[in-house]
Amino acid sequence: MSLILRSVTLTYPDGDRRLTALDAVDLHVPAGTVTAVVGPSGSGKSSLLAVAATLVRPDSGEVLVGDTPVHGMDRRALAALRRRSIGIVFQQPNLLPALTAAEQLRVMAHLDGRRGTADLLAEVGMAELAHRRPHQLSGGQRQRVNIARALVNRPRVLLVDEPTSALDHARGAAIVDLITSTTRAHGVATVLVTHDRAHLAGVDQVVDLVDGRVRSR
Numbered sequence: 001m002s003l004i005l006r007s008v009t010l011t012y013p014d015g016d017r018r019l020t021a022l023d024a025v026d027l028h029v030p031a032g033t034v035t036a037v038v039g040p041s042g043s044g045k046s047s048l049l050a051v052a053a054t055l056v057r058p059d060s061g062e063v064l065v066g067d068t069p070v071h072g073m074d075r076r077a078l079a080a081l082r083r084r085s086i087g088i089v090f091q092q093p094n095l096l097p098a099l100t101a102a103e104q105l106r107v108m109a110h111l112d113g114r115r116g117t118a119d120l121l122a123e124v125g126m127a128e129l130a131h132r133r134p135h136q137l138s139g140g141q142r143q144r145v146n147i148a149r150a151l152v153n154r155p156r157v158l159l160v161d162e163p164t165s166a167l168d169h170a171r172g173a174a175i176v177d178l179i180t181s182t183t184r185a186h187g188v189a190t191v192l193v194t195h196d197r198a199h200l201a202g203v204d205q206v207v208d209l210v211d212g213r214v215r216s217r
Ligand SMILES: Nc1ncnc2c1ncn2[C@@H]1O[C@H](COP(=O)(O)OP(=O)(O)OP(=O)(O)O)[C@@H](O)[C@H]1O
Pocket: 012, 013, 019, 020, 021, 039, 040, 041, 042, 043, 044, 045, 046, 047, 048
């Protein structure tokens, strides 16, 4: 159950012209592996995540989420696919301030009728802090809860946006290690967008995005 982008092109209106944010991008992220997407500001990283999340429809090309082609799906079908198959970890953990770590996960589980959230908190090293609210947690701990929450619906695809930007070096490295180990344990296809090349030794594939084009290495 992989994530595949085939020759994806995305443009935005730019005055009288169009700006090409993604230019014939090919990406294959097999299940149980992490692909890091690295590139300078404006190279198209957020656009790539938005297309992979099915939040933005490309001008052309094909997106397959967990082997399901999204082309031609209506909004309702896309929303169902996102809920069922895609986990998203945003740069800033947008946790609900009034809820404890355990409750953040249970809300998601309740919405989707899933169980087993305590195991997920333990997996990200947060079992003992499960009763704490976001303001009682460090940035790294909040990011751990955020990652666990993204896994509640047992997604096939995990999309992670700059998870280390607010963390120091050691905590950033620990978060990337955690993303890698949970990716393997859950067999998800993970895309990790980052401008920070420091922590990428353990990932399976690194692609450079330059002016909307992928350069593999
Ligand atoms: N909604 C939009 N309308 C017009 N142009 C846009 C829009 N969103 C992004 N762009 C442009 O598309 C290009 C790619 O932007 P994108 O946000 O994907 O880059 P990025 O690599 O994520 O950048 P950063 O690291 O700064 O977040 C940039 O030139 C940007 O200005």
